[in-house]
Amino acid sequence: MSFFLILIGFILLIYGGNWLLKSAVSISLNLKIPKIIIGMTVVSFATSAPELIVSINSAVNGFPDLALGNVIGSNIANLALVLGITLLIAQIDVQKSFFTTNWPVMMVASMLLFYFLHNDYLISDFEGLILVLLLLFFLVYLFRFQNQDFMEDLPEDKDILPTYKTFTFFILGSVSLWGGSEMLITGATDLATTLGVGERLIGVTVVSVGTSIPELAASIIAVLKKEKAISLGNLVGSNIFNILAVVGITSLITPITANDKVIYTNDIYWMLLVSIVLPILVLLPKKMELKRKSGIILLLLYVVFLYQTIK
Numbered sequence: 001m002s003f004f005l006i007l008i009g010f011i012l013l014i015y016g017g018n019w020l021l022k023s024a025v026s027i028s029l030n031l032k033i034p035k036i037i038i039g040m041t042v043v044s045f046a047t048s049a050p051e052l053i054v055s056i057n058s059a060v061n062g063f064p065d066l067a068l069g070n071v072i073g074s075n076i077a078n079l080a081l082v083l084g085i086t087l088l089i090a091q092i093d094v095q096k097s098f099f100t101t102n103w104p105v106m107m108v109a110s111m112l113l114f115y116f117l118h119n120d121y122l123i124s125d126f127e128g129l130i131l132v133l134l135l136l137f138f139l140v141y142l143f144r145f146q147n148q149d150f151m152e153d154l155p156e157d158k159d160i161l162p163t164y165k166t167f168t169f170f171i172l173g174s175v176s177l178w179g180g181s182e183m184l185i186t187g188a189t190d191l192a193t194t195l196g197v198g199e200r201l202i203g204v205t206v207v208s209v210g211t212s213i214p215e216l217a218a219s220i221i222a223v224l225k226k227e228k229a230i231s232l233g234n235l236v237g238s239n240i241f242n243i244l245a246v247v248g249i250t251s252l253i254t255p256i257t258a259n260d261k262v263i264y265t266n267d268i269y270w271m272l273l274v275s276i277v278l279p280i281l282v283l284l285p286k287k288m289e290l291k292r293k294s295g296i297i298l299l300l301l302y303v304v305f306l307y308q309t310i311k
Contacts, residue, residue, distance in 0.1 A: 005187030016176025017221035023170035039233025080302035087295025128251030135244035185210035
């Protein structure tokens with residue numbers, strides 16, 4: 001049964017990533033919006049929806065702190081694991097908007113989260129409101145004021161899908177990515193338990209990596225289809241969405257207390273470290289490119305993170 005769930009999970013992830021990519025490119029063409037913006041908004045929101053659903057459900061059931069660990073673990077995996085694997089498949093040419101908008105906003109969100117936790121190990125409803133308002137401002141800024149800066153990434157001429165097909169692909173892709181990741185996590189967890197793997201190891205590997213599986217599937221499909229702007233935009237946008245929307249909305253429902261101090265004293269530092277390393281890799285050794293060597297470095301960082309977490 002475990003192998004069956006894993007197999008079906010992978011199939012759904014492959015088809016889901018392909019459908020979501022089709023809808024994203026179609027939206028980009030229909031609305032004449034550069035693909036990197038679509039990757040940072042439509043695609044990243046869709047791939048982060050499972051985290052939002054799980055976090056809200058946890059908050060309603062009295063476990064809001066689960067949202068915090070989920071978000072921080074997912075953000076580390078997005079940049080170290082998912083981007084690392086993606087770069088092993090193909091290099092990514094980074095647009096100048098990475099430094100003018102994408103990365104700065106991600107760092108502001110990350111530092112805000114760090115600051116809020118540093119004060120009292122608590123994300124209050126007022127602090128959550130600040131995060132949500134920042135997200136709204138970021139979206140307005142992207143769609144109303146950044147089109148000229150993103151002209152370098154205008155969509156190529158392709159067949160534009162009808163609106164109903166675009167919507168259908170978006171729904172099918174989003175649901176398939178969520179369902180596929182759930183099946184894969186369940187199957188892998190059952191298999192690991194059967195093989196006698198410890199709960200801590202399962203939690204750090206299967207569960208934490210599982211939250212980033214939709215991003216991984218969408219990013220790999222994007223680079224294979226040569227839509228690399230959507231791939232990078234998806235990962236950066238997902239990290240922004242995780243902090244500003246997932247943590248923000250969850251804390252509006254009920255304040256988030258970091259009951260597990262390890263989240264603050266260890267994992268959040270790793271999240272900041274990986275975020276700071278990323279622009280260094282973009283600039284070195286050749287400016288505005290992420291190649292296979294960068295992917296290997298990111299993956300090695302993730303392996304070190306896993307090792308020091310498990311030991």
